[in-house]
Amino acid sequence: MQPRSVEDYRGLAARRLPAFMFEYVDSGSCAEVTMRRNRDSLNALALRQRVLRDVSEIDTSTELFGTRWALPFALSPVGMAGMLARRGEVQAARAAREAAVPFTLSSASVCPLEEVAAGTGSPFWFQLYMLNDRGYMQELLQRARTAGCCALLVTVDTPVLGTRYRDFRAGISNDPWPVRAARLAGQVATKPAWAWHVGLHGRPHMLGNMAAAVEAGSPLAAVAGWMQSSLAASLGWKDLEWIRDRWSGPLLLKGLLDAEDVRMAAASPIDGLVVSNHGGRQLDGAMATAEVLPGIVDAVGGRFPVLVDGGVRSGADILRMLALGASAVMAGRAWAYALAAAGGAGVERLLQLISQELRIAMALAGVTRIADIGPDCLGGFSRTHETQGRTI
Numbered sequence: 001m002q003p004r005s006v007e008d009y010r011g012l013a014a015r016r017l018p019a020f021m022f023e024y025v026d027s028g029s030c031a032e033v034t035m036r037r038n039r040d041s042l043n044a045l046a047l048r049q050r051v052l053r054d055v056s057e058i059d060t061s062t063e064l065f066g067t068r069w070a071l072p073f074a075l076s077p078v079g080m081a082g083m084l085a086r087r088g089e090v091q092a093a094r095a096a097r098e099a100a101v102p103f104t105l106s107s108a109s110v111c112p113l114e115e116v117a118a119g120t121g122s123p124f125w126f127q128l129y130m131l132n133d134r135g136y137m138q139e140l141l142q143r144a145r146t147a148g149c150c151a152l153l154v155t156v157d158t159p160v161l162g163t164r165y166r167d168f169r170a171g172i173s174n175d176p177w178p179v180r181a182a183r184l185a186g187q188v189a190t191k192p193a194w195a196w197h198v199g200l201h202g203r204p205h206m207l208g209n210m211a212a213a214v215e216a217g218s219p220l221a222a223v224a225g226w227m228q229s230s231l232a233a234s235l236g237w238k239d240l241e242w243i244r245d246r247w248s249g250p251l252l253l254k255g256l257l258d259a260e261d262v263r264m265a266a267a268s269p270i271d272g273l274v275v276s277n278h279g280g281r282q283l284d285g286a287m288a289t290a291e292v293l294p295g296i297v298d299a300v301g302g303r304f305p306v307l308v309d310g311g312v313r314s315g316a317d318i319l320r321m322l323a324l325g326a327s328a329v330m331a332g333r334a335w336a337y338a339l340a341a342a343g344g345a346g347v348e349r350l351l352q353l354i355s356q357e358l359r360i361a362m363a364l365a366g367v368t369r370i371a372d373i374g375p376d377c378l379g380g381f382s383r384t385h386e387t388q389g390r391t392i
């Protein structure tokens with residue numbers, strides 16, 4: 001049966017991936033309160049059904065940073081996507097190119113920037129984790145420029161890595177290497193298709209952009225440990241100037257959740273931001289992105305685009321986030337599941353499904369252009385809450 005939804009792709013991904021890889025994608029931090037809250041708050045947002053409004057011509061295109069895209073939707077960065085399918089980042093970037101939506105390459109990708117640039121032949125966005133080694137960061141920014149990346153997303157919600165219990169339970173743990181290796185090998189043995197395509201034909205490096213920094217062939221837990229010790233926990237507002245001096249294109253901060261931080265961001269040299277709690281993988285107990293979005297949009301006051309991710313699983317979710325004031329919407333797990341389930345073809349099909357869902361949701365909500373989507377699209381109980389203090 002052809003998958004019809006993100007949930008279908010999630011089920012297929014669970015069947016195809018070894019348990020430790022599926023848990024890596026699917027899990028949130030600690031008790032996963034924030035991860036669930038992202039979904040629950042979107043589900044709680046009622047949409048207004050409108051009728052007799054001539055919806056024969058629907059236009060989902062939108063402009064962002066000087067480019068016209070087919071949808072107000074972009075692929076969020078997902079680290080190590082090349083472990084979900086062989087050369088996974090190249091496959092996903094090609095699917096995004098076909099759908100005319102932005103693809104964001106994680107700095108923690110398996111395929112290096114240069115390989116994705118050569119494999120797609122069209123510009124993509126690049127996400128940066130700031131590491132302690134400034135010389136290395138400078139080099140990476142230069143490589144992103146040379147690869148033709150057309151926007152830089154600096155992730156700021158990750159001064160340290162969140163704890164994900166499910167990763168530990170699945171075997172990405174601190175157990176002695178022979179114990180860990182035996183557990184992981186046992187899981188891989190049950191997934192021969194993945195073992196063949198990704199495991200055996202896999203890459204010498206798990207982090208292609210950082211191959212020089214990480215020892216070749218490091219096991220997954222060692223890579224995680226390396227990331228943990230290399231992230232620049234000292235990163236502060238003043239460091240944005242350092243990045244700005246080395247990046248002249250659109251510069252976005254990814255991972256803001258608090259209106260006070262957003263006011264600081266508005267005074268810094270940036271061109272946009274992504275409201276995000278890392279899909280509930282960092283501070284467990286933090287607010288859902290849909291809850292804080294209206295307040296953040298107010299604080300930004302139209303100075304630059306506000307993007308958002310967190311729990312987005314359908315075209316109707318995109319409509320909800322746009323109605324809360326987002327300029328565009330992003331998603332991580334949705335495309336990661338599709339990539340794991342069916343490679344680039346899966347991501348391409350998922351983007352078609354999401355596009356269709358958005359068109360249908362817009363038609364039934366009585367809006368025909370992205371610019372017409374606003375708080376008026378929200379109705380009923382949640383709208384009452386939304387008008388009182390701009391929270392749901």
Ligand SMILES: Cc1cc2nc3c(=O)[nH]c(=O)nc-3n(C[C@H](O)[C@H](O)[C@H](O)COP(=O)(O)O)c2cc1C
Nearest residue numbers: 025076077078079106155278279310311331332333
């Ligand atoms: C498996 C996985 C890996 C991720 N890797 C990164 C990353 O390398 N850089 C980053 O900024 N965010 C990363 N994120 C967070 C996503 O970019 C995005 O914020 C999050 O997935 C949005 O929530 P959603 O998965 O519910 O759509 C990752 C998320 C997942 C699920």
